[in-house]
Amino acid sequence: MAGISFPGVGSGLQVSEIVTAIVNAEKVPYQNRVTQKQAEFTTDISAIGSLKSALQEVNTSLEALGDADNYQQRTASGRDDFIGISSTKDAAVGNYSIEVDALASSHKLMSGAIDSSTPVGEGTMTIEIDGDSFDVVASATTTLSELRDLINDDAANDSVVATIITDGTDQHLVLNSKETGVSSEIKITVDDIDGNDTDGTGLSQLAYDALAATPVLNMTEVDKALDAQITIDGNVTVTSSTNDFKDAIDGVTITAKKVHDIAGGDDLSKATISEDNSNIATGINAFIESFNALVDLSDQLGKSEDGAVGALAGDSMLRNVMSKIRSQFTTDFETGVSSSGKTTYSMLAELGVRTERSGHLSLDSDTLDDLIDNDPNKIQNFFVGTDTATGFVESTEELLEFYTQSDGLIDRRIEGNNTQISKLEKDVEAFNVKMDALEARLYAQYNSMDTLVAQLNNTGSYITQQLDNMPGVVKDS
Known part of the structure; x- marks a missing residue:
């Protein structure tokens, strides 16, 4: 606070030092408590966030094992x-x-040589492939290259591509079916302006129908439709x-x-x-790897020995989620029906997944390989489930998502910590206002006292002076 920062004029007291000491006697312990609380909340957010990430990794590792398409x-x-x-x-x-x-192969036809500047002939050309057809109308001035464009640009054409091969001043129209196979054979009929639709002149020179009762072959077949x-x-x-x-x-x-x-x-x-079935071992190993990483993190966060205390030592959420996951390993899941018609069940260990003394998982490859060779359906049903029962993957995913999903237990805990941090910040603001008021009050009190002492000192000096001036008064030597 801006205020008097010099020794008391009347009393000689160090007013600033006294006020600061009194204020700090209240402020410092409070600040230490708040700092400690904020650190606790922040540490918990970080620790519980890392736990959430590890649980999500386990959940992700189960996806492949839960997909029936990855088996057999x-x-x-x-x-x-x-x-x-x-x-x-x-x-x-x-x-x-x-x-x-x-x-x-696709069907390919080629016309005879036609002068590039000569109109091909007036009339209507119908191109048909496998029952689908479209019409192209040629005017009295349409050249072969213009006819090519009319064919390719027709909105109804989705079956044939027209190109031009140029030989000097002559051109050849080439038609190629877009699809292959016998059904892609091209049929071309014309309605020629001259009234003869099959002769070799005018638009009729492009007619082709090999399957007609009287075949019309005015174009050359380059490639058969096969x-x-x-x-x-x-x-x-x-x-x-x-x-x-x-x-x-x-x-x-x-x-x-x-x-x-x-x-x-x-x-x-x-x-x-x-x-x-290589995906099975790959999927199980991925799950084991992610779970073992979770175990390592859990051990680190929950450590309470050797003087090193983990951020979640003694935490009920950490203890509960690990316990619930481990309970999945000893839960029987439906795997099929026996020859006698009875439903069969298995635990994770029967697939070769072992729990070590450290809490980590390991895979007995011989056990798994033997089961893959003899009964892969059992493995699939265990992880994926059957028509009547939930499998290991779905059951475990539901458990994990209870903690990791949006607005799940972990998110609610993080939100609670953030709320407490925000409350602390508001409390600090209110406390600082209180300390400012205390500091101002103390300065006012000490300054008032100092002024009073100065006045008393002045009064004492005046009385002494008056006494000294009185007749008959002898000063002490």
Whole structure:
């Protein structure tokens, strides 16, 4: 506080030092208590926040184990120059021989030579592929390049691409179907202004219908519209409008890339579909790693020995959440139905996950591998659950989210700590106002006392002087 900072004029007392000492006698202990409380709340927020993060990591690590698609997957091998192969988990395990007999191709037509500046002919051209058609109208002045643009720009055209090949002053119109397969064959009919729709003059020179009773072949077929064909295991012939064969073998997609020449010495392609359960061990190890990290953090936060006390030593929330998670490890979860029709149950340890003396988890790979080889459904049902029961993952996730979700136990505790910190800050403001008032009051009191002492000193000096001046008064020597 700004005020008198010099010794008392009348009393000689160190007023500032006295007032400061009295104020500090109240202020310092209070400040120490507040600082300690703020530190406790801040430390708790940090500690409980790190616990939340570790719990969320455990929750995240369970996601893969809770996804049924990650179990009993299939691996397809046998890719070579002739085929590509992929599979879903629905594919049957087995070995197959595959011969590529033909590749799919699109239909390609080319017109004869037409002068680039000469109108192609007036009339209407109808282009049809697999039952879908669109019309292009050519005027008396439409050139071949303009006809190309009319074809490509037509809003109804989603089946054919028109291009021009130029040879000197002559041009050739090329039509190519966008799709492959026999069904992509192009049919072109014309309504020629000259009344003859199939001759080789005017717009009719672009007519093409190989399937008509009387074929019209005024354009040249460059590439036939062909289906792809493969033979599986030497007996089953399968065709496809594309080079992809989906579910010719259940759950398997075969892509034809090159035709086999068996007579020329090509070997048949060999495809193998095998079961892949590597995701199971990967998922369990990820869970174990995240849980062990949680155990390490819990030990650190809850430590109360050797003179080093953790931030959450003796904390009921830390103790409860760890206890509840561990109880999941000894809970039976439904895993299937026995041959006698009874529901079967298993605990985590039966899958090879062990709890060590330290509280950490470890994996007995031999136990897990044996179960994967003999009963992968049991593992899937344990983690994912069945139609009638919740699995380990969902049950544990619900437990963890009770603590970690927005407005969960941890968030409410952090919010409570922040509320207490805000209250302390307001209390400090009020206390500082109180101390300012005390300081002002003390200065007023001591200054008043000092003034009174000065007045008394002046009065004493005056009386002494008057006595000294009285007749007959003898001063002490």
